[in-house]
Amino acid sequence: MTQKILIVDDEISIVTLLTYNMEQAGYETDYAYDGLEAIKKARAIHFDLIILDLMLPEMDGMEVCKYLRENHIQTPILMLTAKEDEIDKILGLELGADDYITKPFSPKEVVARTKAIIRRADQSRKSTQGSLKIGDLFIYPERYEAEMNNEIITFTRKEFELLHYLANHLGNVLSRDQLLSAVWNYDFTGDTRIVDVHVSHLREKIEPDSKHPSYIKTIRGLGYKMEEPK
Structure with a gap:
């Protein structure tokens, strides 16, 4: 077609x-x-x-x-x-x-x-087949949505693609440049603020306490890591 x-x-x-x-x-x-x-x-x-x-x-x-x-x-x-x-x-x-x-x-x-x-x-x-569960967070790639505590969470396309990429690399530290390349597929040389903005938005939506995140951790000097909450 x-x-x-x-x-x-x-x-x-x-x-x-x-x-x-x-x-x-x-x-x-x-x-x-x-x-x-x-x-x-x-x-x-x-x-x-x-x-x-x-x-x-x-x-x-x-x-x-x-x-x-x-x-x-x-x-x-x-x-x-x-x-x-x-x-x-x-x-x-x-x-x-x-x-x-x-x-x-x-x-x-x-x-x-x-x-x-x-x-x-x-x-x-093609890669967003099958749901994912991390802690109390259920991620539904086919719907570009997540669910937590029986509440549906909606995202922009890039917010969801960032969340899905982090979830698929659970436990791995990912640099801002890696995330720019993987999620945005374009080289915004020297400008990684867009990653920080989107991570901030994700935390507001999925973290019980966005000021003390338990899902998306900042690894100082390196980047971000998604992990199972303790």
């Missing part, structure tokens, strides 16, 4: 450029010129990836990303923006975007990132 991409940008020239290059790479495409239209299409149609501009009319890219993740639409998102501010990059990834590219861009790079994100999502789906 041909994989389908939703291109969201208010510049017709950008949509035309990306549509041409995506179709040349073998993808089927659809498009939206504002945030509300993007949400409507993302809810109604299955896409393998959304290329989402940050600066949009009606509803900006950050709001679109947040809305989709809060409504459990886990379609991978490649954020596209003219902004170079580091805080926008971190915020976009924190809200659930899978990657980030800055205008002006090379269409070949966008295609390469698209292939990498979709490949990563496919691998993640």
Whole structure:
């Protein structure tokens, strides 16, 4: 089945450029010129990836990303923006975007990132078979959810993928660079804050006391380790 991409940008020239290059790479495409239209299409149609501009009319890219993740639409998102501010990059990834590219861009790079994100999502789906139990935490990969004390816990895609990776490497110390490479599949050189932010969010959701974590431990100077609570 041909994989389908939703291109969201208010510049017709950008949509035309990306549509041409995506179709040349073998993808089927659809498009939206504002945030509300993007949400409507993302809810109604299955896409393998959304290329989402940050600066949009009606509803900006950050709001679109947040809305989709809060409504459990886990379609991978490649954020596209003219902004170079580091805080926008971190915020976009924190809200659930899978990657980030800055205008002006090379269409070949966008295609390469698209292939990498979709490949990563496919691998993640194949590897998330079977539930896991760690302490009182039950992890359900097929649902991107966990359960503790009979309460369902929901996550953004990246929060869950980080949790699942830590759980699958129970007892192992994992560096921030290892986690960036494994979960985000992209080299954010020198910037590991996104890992710390996501670990903080996970602790708020799964730890009985997030200030004294019993599941995800910080190993000072090395990284993080998930372990059975004592």
